Amino acid sequence: MSEGEGKKAPYTLPIGPTHPALKEPVMFTFQMEGETIKDVDFAPGQTHRGIEWMGMRRNPVQIVHLTDRICGICGVVHTLSFCLAVEQIAEIEVPERADYIRVIVHELERVQSHLLWAGVAAHELGFDSLLHLTWRVREQAMDVIENITGNRVNYGIVQVGGVRRDITPEQHPLIEECLTTYEGLLSSLLDLFLDDRSIHMRCRDRGILTYDDAVHLCTVGPTSRASGVNMDLRQDYPYAAYGDLDVRAILPDQYAGETRGDVYDRIVVRLLEVGQSCGIIRQCLSEMPAGEITAEPKIAKLLAVCKKAHGEAIGRVEAPRGECLHYVRMDGKESPTSWKVKASSYSNLMSWIPMLRGEQIADIPIIVASIDPCLSCTDRVAVIRGGRRNILTKEELHRLSVEATRRLQA
């Protein structure tokens, strides 16, 4: 065809850990033939901070804020599943109102996270206008979240035993307004994403994950639902207030009439879930019971209760990216003896390999993004220790600082 395509010798293409296609650090090694991917290998763990290890040295109240920062996008889900586990060990009964507030914040997070993802996916396709559009409308959800929790990201609203802030009646109209906007926007968003010829060309039948692969590789969340696996903790294993609400998993055949397990189906699932979340929040707002918002408002007392607790438990929630699981074991000390975080992306990363095989370089960004990877979640555990020698000595650091001053004054 041309000189470029004619060269078919296999070669290796490394991508990462810092590459514009990857919003987070991960190291890929592709075996290429021309523009086609023959094989893939990847090394996560570029952002390990050893969070679990830190957690095993801190008390539950501190850990709650640490879990918030396992991942900036899925702030509430990690905290929630950690709290669910600790509450189970310490036998703390969470007030019903707190369950509802947890669900509301949880679903608001899902709305903003899916919109965020949609924008990022559009950006990976080179469709910046859609990035700007989705992120523009996302700001309304961010405003509501900021209003409820006091911060745009890292909400810090969930605490062991309940929630830290109530949703007051004055905030209801604000949330309602936001929901109305999104419900109105949804059909046009679906049009913009799913009817667009150029998106269709890039996403249909790209990065296919079959039903069997999805099950065998233990994928979770929208990634597995897009492959037709009926799996949603909110329906299967109702936690918090989801038992009272009638949630059903969203599968792509509800929109397109068929399931192909490709990137397109993942867009379908996520966009439809935005609408679903709006419905859930609406229902929660109208059915929210009155009462306390926390089982133990006195933090000092809460710490004492946690210190006495013995046992192990699992907290599990359906994060925007899929199942998020925290295993906690406490042995009557201030800090837990074991804490294992399983972020949703941890389960989904393996699915990259069947998805990417046989695709093109151009598809890498969108396929990698299509599982909505959250590597800071996944990487939290492992330790990256002294990989290489410390290249920078003190003198060099000094030299760099001197240069820094000079280069600005020059």
Add this chain to the structure above:
Amino acid sequence: MIGSWELALIVLSAVIVTVYGIVVGLFLLGIDRKLAAHMQARVGPPIRQPFIDLRKLLIKENVVPDNAIAWIFNLAPVVALASSIVILLYLPIGSIYPPLGAYGDLILVMYLLTIPALCMVAGGFASGSPYASIGAQREMVTMIAYEFPLAIVVVAVAWRLAAAGIQDPFTLGSIAAHPIWSVAGPLGIVGGLLLLLVMAAVTPAELSRIPFDTQEAETELAGGLLVEYSGKNLAMFSLSQGVKTLVMAAIVVAIFIPWNISSLVLLPEGVALVADLLFFLGKVILVMFFSVSLVRVAMARFQINQVVSVFWIYLGLIGLVGLLLLMADAALPAAGVII
């Protein structure tokens, strides 16, 4: 032989055209960014932003990577810019006859158009970065892809003009003087519109803009061809990008919308010149808006094989239909059929 007086005139006009090309090219980039920003509900940069960016790039350090072939790496941007400016010398600007119009025609322009692209390919390969190499390969593929429909457009227009008995149908001067719309009949006008569509699609590819910017794809190749360029060299490339934008828009204007104010309204000579220039600028901005700004914000990027199939299959077919329509248009009246 060229007389010395004539040579001096050409040199003088070349200098003027260079300055004009650079200023207007950057101005076009500024307008493009502003329009795109507005369409995305943003305020966007001030229109003079490309000038500021250029000034900044010129004071920045110019890094040549260790594993690059330095002379090609440094030469490529200069040649790219120079060749884009040279093309301008063959294009009519407003009612001004191109300074080199007598020495080259549309075929030459077509060849010249490949030089900036080839420079980017050479620069990309010389950078010694895998991303730049992939970008360079893609640039070549893209170039081969869009040359075919572009050739159809040029040939079709020139052929129709020749069939109408116009002298030198390939020179831009005569194409501009005899708009295809006034020469062709109704069938030909339909054909011409199809060719205009093809030309509008070739323009973003030539300028490596979305959806045909596979060679620079930021999210895939981190800037692709230009990944290793910085400072002065990058400034040259961005300048040639601006000039090329003007060139492509001017070619579309010359082939398809060549009218001038002065040919429609009687104006004093100086005023007419200015009016034509402004009108020309308006046409260029219009062409750029529809075929670059709007398209680039309204579409996703194609894959490289999709780029090839779009140009060879879809646009190639559309171009051929346009060509056939123009031929039929010329043949039918000649055969005595009145439509």
Add this chain to the structure above:
Amino acid sequence: MKLTRSFNRSLWAFHFNSGSCNGCEIEIVAVITPRYDPERFGIKLVGTPRHADVLIITGPVVKKMKDRLLRVYAQIPEPKVVMCVGTCGISGGVFYDSYNLEGPVDEVIPVDVYVPGCPPRPEAIIHGVVTALTKLERLQEGKP
């Protein structure tokens, strides 16, 4: 090399994640979207350090990322500005003790402007840019 005002008005930024939680990443992307749009100040995000003037770093420096951070820093052509966004890059923040962190960003490369916040609001990041500009202007006037 004389720094001119045109440098201040055309800051191209390269974003580097040295081990952050993504919160700051999101807010940085949020900054470039229509509601905040720093392109009106000539700021844009670029995909390669070679094109960049500003290095935006988020997160404490994970051991594995330290070398890459140094390499990216070296790849940015002079003159350059380093902005550290988010508490954990500034001081470790919630990750204040660990065995796999190399330390706050300023232990690895010199930082010009710090933007505290966890994560900072988008306006705070814009304010960080304004702070960087005042620093540049001060240096251009020859004051320390």
Add this chain to the structure above:
Amino acid sequence: MTGTILTPEEVVDRFSAKFGTGIQEASIREKREGKKKIPHYTIWIELDRELLRPAIQALIEIRYPHLSVIAGNDLGDSIRLVYIFSIQYGEIRSEYMVTLAVTLPKDDLFVPTISDLIPGAVFGEREKQEFFGVTVTGIPDGRRLFLPRDFPEGVYPWRRDETGIPDSMIRDLWASKRPTDRPAPPVEEKEACEIEGGEEKPAEPRGKGEEEGSQ
């Protein structure tokens, strides 16, 4: 997605019937939340190492399980691995968690791989190899997952014994460049109050005793 839906008791009964005394302990824990207090269940099973694979086979016979994660504890002289599954997903409100825990003595640290039964387990098994020093026999891909190639041999970050992270590897980021000689601002003379709780140095939340006690 078809098949009978089992209650958690039935699941436990199946296991005890099949493996008898190999099951050291089996319990069902229930949790109810929300207004309607709809329950969800976690089944905890402690079993012998030899029964791990047959038990997973038994799970697959019930319904192909979803492996969430493999967690672990360091119990002092042994490592306990907790395989966390969920079964019957897709059935409205009938999903249960099933955790299979095996205890491995530290002088005989190995566990058979389950990745031929559940391909997605490779990730977790690779992780357990590097973090607990557990040998997974028969693992198809035994490379390190998160740790770099030149990570010191014999250091396992999640162990709480001498093979854990040594103090020399810990770095206090908060202390970086912080001025230490800053004088305390003067206070208007009032009654200086007692420090509650009698903590000597509360500015140092990592209590030493607690750290040693946990090792």
Add this chain to the structure above:
Amino acid sequence: MSSLPMIPELLRQLMRKPATNLFPAKYLPPSVTEFLHSVASGKAHLTPPVKTPPKFRGKIEYQKDGCIGCGLCVKVCPSHAIELLPETKRIRIWVDQCIFCSQCTDMCPKGGLRMTDEFLLATEDRYEENLIVE
């Protein structure tokens, strides 16, 4: 245009006002320093940032008069930002370390800690006076 549904949307937006909040000014003033000076002296107008909600978690404020030096805030602080000063039995908060979680303000038995609206904290020196609350 049914295959490119974005085009009508874009053209509509072209006619509308941008959604941008013009903080701190529409374009960059010729000199930022001078602009900030004239804002300070009331000569120029600065577009404020998007309004913060009522219970926004901004920079911390400390009333040291009521403080009893109980150290509870130090105990719950997840980011080691609070230091107890043994000489005066008061605390010092290193804002460069603070993660704005508001846990200490919830905890304080005397209500001496409060989150303010201030969030524009960018600085050239992370240990400058403005970022040490004591």
